[in-house]
Amino acid sequence: MFGKKRTRELLLVSFLLTPALLIFFVYRILPLLWNLVLSFTFWRPAKTPEFAGLEHYNEMIFYDDVFWEALSNTIIYMAGMPIAIALATIVALLVNARVGGRNIYRSAIFISYPMMPVAVGIIWQWLYNERVGLINYVLLSLGIIDDPIAFLQSTTYALPSVMLVGIWQILGFFMIILLTGLQSISQNLYEAAAIDGTSNWRQFWRITFPLLRPSLFLCFVIGVISSFTSFDLIYVMTGGGPGHATELLITYIYKTAFELSSFDYAGALTIMMFVLFLGITLIANRIAGGEAGKIE
Amino acid sequence: MATVELKNVIKRYGDLEVVHGVDLAIADKEFVVLVGPSGCGKSTILRMIAGLEDISDGEILIDDTVVNELEPKNRNIAMVFQDYALYPHLTVRQNMSFGLENHKIAKAEIGKRVADASVILGLEDYMDRKPRQLSGGQRQRVAMGRAIVRNPKVFLFDEPLSNLDAKLRGVMRTEIKKLHQRVATTVIFVTHDQVEAMTLADRVVVLKDGHVEQIGTPEEVYHTPASVFVAGFIGSPTMNFITGSVSSSGDSVRLADNFVLTPPEHWHAALAGRREVTVGIRPETFHVADAEDASVLDIKIDVVEPLGSDTMIFFKIDSAEAVARVVPKLGLRSGDTLSVSVDTQAIHFFDPENGQSLRGSEA
Numbered sequence: 001m002f003g004k005k006r007t008r009e010l011l012l013v014s015f016l017l018t019p020a021l022l023i024f025f026v027y028r029i030l031p032l033l034w035n036l037v038l039s040f041t042f043w044r045p046a047k048t049p050e051f052a053g054l055e056h057y058n059e060m061i062f063y064d065d066v067f068w069e070a071l072s073n074t075i076i077y078m079a080g081m082p083i084a085i086a087l088a089t090i091v092a093l094l095v096n097a098r099v100g101g102r103n104i105y106r107s108a109i110f111i112s113y114p115m116m117p118v119a120v121g122i123i124w125q126w127l128y129n130e131r132v133g134l135i136n137y138v139l140l141s142l143g144i145i146d147d148p149i150a151f152l153q154s155t156t157y158a159l160p161s162v163m164l165v166g167i168w169q170i171l172g173f174f175m176i177i178l179l180t181g182l183q184s185i186s187q188n189l190y191e192a193a194a195i196d197g198t199s200n201w202r203q204f205w206r207i208t209f210p211l212l213r214p215s216l217f218l219c220f221v222i223g224v225i226s227s228f229t230s231f232d233l234i235y236v237m238t239g240g241g242p243g244h245a246t247e248l249l250i251t252y253i254y255k256t257a258f259e260l261s262s263f264d265y266a267g268a269l270t271i272m273m274f275v276l277f278l279g280i281t282l283i284a285n286r287i288a289g290g291e292a293g294k295i296e
Numbered sequence: 297m298a299t300v301e302l303k304n305v306i307k308r309y310g311d312l313e314v315v316h317g318v319d320l321a322i323a324d325k326e327f328v329v330l331v332g333p334s335g336c337g338k339s340t341i342l343r344m345i346a347g348l349e350d351i352s353d354g355e356i357l358i359d360d361t362v363v364n365e366l367e368p369k370n371r372n373i374a375m376v377f378q379d380y381a382l383y384p385h386l387t388v389r390q391n392m393s394f395g396l397e398n399h400k401i402a403k404a405e406i407g408k409r410v411a412d413a414s415v416i417l418g419l420e421d422y423m424d425r426k427p428r429q430l431s432g433g434q435r436q437r438v439a440m441g442r443a444i445v446r447n448p449k450v451f452l453f454d455e456p457l458s459n460l461d462a463k464l465r466g467v468m469r470t471e472i473k474k475l476h477q478r479v480a481t482t483v484i485f486v487t488h489d490q491v492e493a494m495t496l497a498d499r500v501v502v503l504k505d506g507h508v509e510q511i512g513t514p515e516e517v518y519h520t521p522a523s524v525f526v527a528g529f530i531g532s533p534t535m536n537f538i539t540g541s542v543s544s545s546g547d548s549v550r551l552a553d554n555f556v557l558t559p560p561e562h563w564h565a566a567l568a569g570r571r572e573v574t575v576g577i578r579p580e581t582f583h584v585a586d587a588e589d590a591s592v593l594d595i596k597i598d599v600v601e602p603l604g605s606d607t608m609i610f611f612k613i614d615s616a617e618a619v620a621r622v623v624p625k626l627g628l629r630s631g632d633t634l635s636v637s638v639d640t641q642a643i644h645f646f647d648p649e650n651g652q653s654l655r656g657s658e659a
Contacts, residue, residue, distance in 0.1 A: 188381035191348050196395030197369030206394070210385045
């Protein structure tokens with residue numbers, strides 16, 4: 001069926017792919033399948049598993065208020081991503097302009113991204129602190145507030161405060177992606193637009209924005225992934241509290257599995273999160289015309 | 297209706313001056329080609345006229361109005377870029393109407409102008425395609441269409457044909473010439489290709505290192521080049537340059553032992569008193585010697601290049617390489633010997649020091 005040369009090539013390709021596929025299978029596919037199995041069983045450590053049918057899903061959807069709170073928090077957290085992308089676009093446009101010291105701005109903004117989330121969480125915990133935090137100090141000094149605010153201990157402010165940190169940390173990464181996208185747009189297009197008398201506003205919406213679309217969608221997908229996986233940041237800053245005010249699905253899954261030892265129920269939660277995540281990514285990619293991250 | 301005038305235009309990048317005081321007056325509807333090797337400043341001059349580069353010193357006038365401080369959009373010009381600069385995400389139709397929409401022109405009028413331009417350029421069948429679905433020549437036409445619909449005062453072309461293959465380049469050259477006859481607008485065209493310059497231009501501006509070497513009609517720059525540079529740049533194969541020694545009265549120039557030229561009388565005064573001179577002889581100025589020739593040169597042919605319509609023969613005059621264009625029927629082969637002579641009316645003499653033509657006031 002295949003020529004000799006083709007067979008050899010196929011063998012070589014399979015051989016070279018094997019290590020990567022093996023790791024992917026052992027650490028991604030297998031746990032996912034195991035979660036799927038868990039989600040349909042009653043399973044406690046050192047006890048015989050029993051078939052549970054849809055019992056866990058039934059409980060999750062009809063009886064578990066925390067699940068719904070965690071889901072709604074996750075969606076709110078995710079809704080911060082378009083804000084981050086919009087901010088990153090503005091920043092990228094600014095540092096892409098020929099201004100003095102733009103390399104310094106670029107580095108300063110990007111530097112938040114490679115920092116460890118745990119370190120970021122601790123730093124911001126101090127910044128948000130009610131008594132010694134810089135943010136309260138500034139707000140008080142400017143007379144914007146009369147009494148210090150316990151940002152991370154307040155059910156009103158905790159989630160927005162945590163979101164702000166999430167946005168701050170990922171902003172630099174989005175900026176780099178968008179900057180790369182901006183720089184791949186030919187300068188000649190802007191010169192042609194200038195000669196054609198295009199206003200800056202129209203130039204952005206009719207030229208820059210459409211040509212930046214693949215980069216914007218790449219940011220969106222990364223943003224969605226990060227809002228489903230921002231475990232360490234939340235866990236360090238609030239632990240999901242106060243109450244469940246900053247509980248995300250990922251922190252709830254962790255607590256269910258490792259603090260309550262309900263691995264079976266955590267498995268069901270994980271499957272739910274996976275389905276949601278897959279759905280959002282597919283829709284996003286459909287809207288992007290399947291071109292997320294593509295460079296023209 | 298537009299004239300373009302450059303008065304002592306200078307461009308500096310920091311301390312580096314790249315355009316040194318260019319003066320140029322372009323008449324309404326004139327087709328002017330700026331030509332020169334890369335780095336001669338031709339594109340910079342065009343971009344200054346377009347308003348894409350600041351003018352460091354001097355003035356640029358369009359229709360007698362100084363435009364130094366005007367934004368590109370207020371200069372009423374259109375430009376065709378080397379890489380076409382088409383918007384990749386817009387269709388041909390959208391690309392062509394984009395500029396008009398900026399100027400708040402009525403939809404019906406835009407549609408009409410775009411349709412007219414598409415007919416002129418033969419793009420009717422491609423109006424809903426994206427640029428990436430077009431060939432190089434079609435993209436080139438779209439870029440021109442985008443310029444035409446604007447009805448600009450001046451068309452600027454920045455090496456528009458250099459991304460096309462040789463055959464298509466010839467076709468597009470003809471189309472641009474036809475287009476100019478049809479729309480009758482002032483055109484400034486930049487190229488490094490002397491054939492494009494010669495075939496398209498009403499007047500050619502030859503540039504070198506940010507200086508104007510010569511401005512003239514194609515015939516003028518070809519037949520009365522102002523310098524060795526212009527003489528060598530215009531014409532293919534390039535002019536032969538041979539050092540000759542001048543007789544004291546300036547009425548004869550010796551190129552080789554038995555080969556003495558008698559320059560036409562109008563050169564004598566300029567040649568008198570010189571010892572050496574650079575003699576410029578175009579390949580077609582050589583001919584196979586006959587009985588009427590006063591002085592002939594016996595050559596040994598090194599290489600023969602038959603082109604069909606002509607044959608090029610390469611040989612040496614003393615140690616200098618030379619090429620001659622002869623009729624193809626001679627059946628010459630390398631190693632053959634031949635007696636040649638030159639048409640002394642068509643030879644050029646240049647100062648060997650500064651390369652300027654010695655023609656002086658006669659030109």
